[in-house]
Amino acid sequence: MNLQGMTAIITGGASGIGLATAKNFIKNGAKVMIADLNHELGKKTAQLLGALFVQTDVTNEQDVKQMVQYTVEMFGKLDILVASAGIGGPGNIVDQSLDVWKKVNDVNYTGVFLCNKYAIKQMQKQGHGGSVINLASMFGLVATPSSVAYSASKGGVVNLTRAAGTSHAKENIRVNAVCPGVIETPLVPEEAQRLFKDRHPMGRLGQAYEVANVIQFLASDAASFVTGASIAVDGGYTAL
Ligand SMILES: NC(=O)c1ccc[n+]([C@@H]2O[C@H](COP(=O)([O-])OP(=O)(O)OC[C@H]3O[C@@H](n4cnc5c(N)ncnc54)[C@H](O)[C@@H]3O)[C@@H](O)[C@H]2O)c1
Numbered sequence: 001m002n003l004q005g006m007t008a009i010i011t012g013g014a015s016g017i018g019l020a021t022a023k024n025f026i027k028n029g030a031k032v033m034i035a036d037l038n039h040e041l042g043k044k045t046a047q048l049l050g051a052l053f054v055q056t057d058v059t060n061e062q063d064v065k066q067m068v069q070y071t072v073e074m075f076g077k078l079d080i081l082v083a084s085a086g087i088g089g090p091g092n093i094v095d096q097s098l099d100v101w102k103k104v105n106d107v108n109y110t111g112v113f114l115c116n117k118y119a120i121k122q123m124q125k126q127g128h129g130g131s132v133i134n135l136a137s138m139f140g141l142v143a144t145p146s147s148v149a150y151s152a153s154k155g156g157v158v159n160l161t162r163a164a165g166t167s168h169a170k171e172n173i174r175v176n177a178v179c180p181g182v183i184e185t186p187l188v189p190e191e192a193q194r195l196f197k198d199r200h201p202m203g204r205l206g207q208a209y210e211v212a213n214v215i216q217f218l219a220s221d222a223a224s225f226v227t228g229a230s231i232a233v234d235g236g237y238t239a240l
Pocket residue numbers: 011012013014015016017018035036037038056057058059083084085086087107108111135136137138179180181182183184185186187188
């Protein structure tokens with residue numbers, strides 16, 4: 001799972017799963033560009049880790065193009081994209097406002113589409129393959145009725161990953177998703193952490209590094225025959 005000589009963009013890399021992934025990647029030899037909406041936290045985190053930072057709103061096409069361009073300018077190439085930027089948004093189908101629906105799908109779904117699009121274009125240009133890892137969720141595999149927009153956005157990411165993974169398989173550009181259970185990060189309110197803890201067969205919440213380890217596997221040559229897959233990292237939640 002060595003990443004020596006590889007370069008990576010991690011969207012949402014200032015916090016949670018993206019941050020744990022950035023730490024793992026750097027420890028294992030990769031050069032990392034943290035791309036996050038949060039300028040202050042992103043810059044500080046990048047400085048601490050020895051990464052670079054580019055402020056990016058993944059819903060803005062121009063920002064996403066610049067994110068890829070700047071990475072290639074600074075590192076010379078792009079080998080890995082981890083699309084981890086995401087937001088929550090509670091609400092069942094009748095309570096969900098159109099504004100929240102649009103916002104959640106814009107960041108979690110359209111943002112993943114834009115980042116995949118421009119990262120894969122760059123990888124195609126380079127001609128030596130690449131690896132894309134999208135953050136879906138176990139709630140892209142099974143539903144959470146109390147967060148309908150979130151469930152729908154993550155289900156979209158699972159199928160986008162299948163489509164992108166198969167269309168670029170011959171170019172050795174692998175596109176996979178991870179589907180975490182409930183992970184202890186700033187994204188998940190304390191009440192939800194309490195509610196979901198015992199619903200995982202392992203009887204606990206996941207930690208960001210446990211997701212980052214699977215992302216590292218997918219990013220590395222150890223996963224050379226894996227593409228279009230969505231891998232649950234959920235303490236058994238979706239196996240029940
Ligand atoms: N924590 C969980 O339980 C869990 C479970 C399943 C899936 N996920 C998914 O994993 C990913 C990371 O979640 P996390 O728990 O690390 O969350 P987090 O809140 O800790 O980190 C998310 C990061 O994304 C950034 N971000 C938000 N909107 C953005 C935008 N428009 N452009 C760029 N950056 C933006 C935030 O600034 C933040 O740094 C998300 O896609 C989330 O849906 C999380």
